[in-house]
Amino acid sequence: MNKSFILASFLLAHTVALRAQQTPMIYAESFRRGATRVTEESFEMKLTAANPTYRELIKDAHGYDRFSFTVSPQILEGDKNIISWQANLSDLRHPIYQNVLQTSQEPSSDAQNSLWRFDPGQYAAVPTNAKRIVKVDSFYVTMQVKKYHFTPLDSPYLDSMTVQVDVKNTDPRPAAAP
Numbered sequence: 001m002n003k004s005f006i007l008a009s010f011l012l013a014h015t016v017a018l019r020a021q022q023t024p025m026i027y028a029e030s031f032r033r034g035a036t037r038v039t040e041e042s043f044e045m046k047l048t049a050a051n052p053t054y055r056e057l058i059k060d061a062h063g064y065d066r067f068s069f070t071v072s073p074q075i076l077e078g079d080k081n082i083i084s085w086q087a088n089l090s091d092l093r094h095p096i097y098q099n100v101l102q103t104s105q106e107p108s109s110d111a112q113n114s115l116w117r118f119d120p121g122q123y124a125a126v127p128t129n130a131k132r133i134v135k136v137d138s139f140y141v142t143m144q145v146k147k148y149h150f151t152p153l154d155s156p157y158l159d160s161m162t163v164q165v166d167v168k169n170t171d172p173r174p175a176a177a178p
Contacts, residue, residue, distance in 0.1 A: 031105055036060060041166075049160070066092055067090065084124075085118040089101045089136065109125055141166075
């Protein structure tokens with residue numbers, strides 16, 4: 001084999017392994033426990049200052065609309081600039097629960113109870129690039145910020161963010177080695 005091919009293969013494998021190490025994964029379980037399963041789906045949302053909200057209906061295993069997944073911007077009072085985005089998963093049959101992506105219904109700055117906040121600020125509870133996995137009832141919601149942009153670059157104000165969301169009935173975490 002060609003030495004440059006072997007070297008390129010090694011570097012590619014090393015880069016992929018390093019990137020995997022740099023993406024933290026945070027797992028939490030919702031305060032909601034139950035047997036509800038969903039119709040699995042994946043979607044990517046491209047949020048911008050001009051189009052700052054997103055809504056997706058999540059169907060249960062029988063094909064009926066069951067949850068509303070929304071993302072909306074967080075704006076400081078009296079300002080128009082976006083400092084972060086927040087995800088919300090609400091049960092359409094039980095609207096009393098505001099956001100079932102939370103581990104507790106009590107306010108908390110704990111990382112596991114903040115997986116629904118997409119905050120790229122330096123003091124955020126959850127690293128921006130973290131793979132966030134929340135078990136709700138008997139399904140899993142995985143959210144990951146793929147990219148974001150500040151305007152101007154040195155400000156805390158966002159003008160765009162891309163987030164990948166997967167809704168699955170199986171645990172997306174890698175199986176532990178025996």
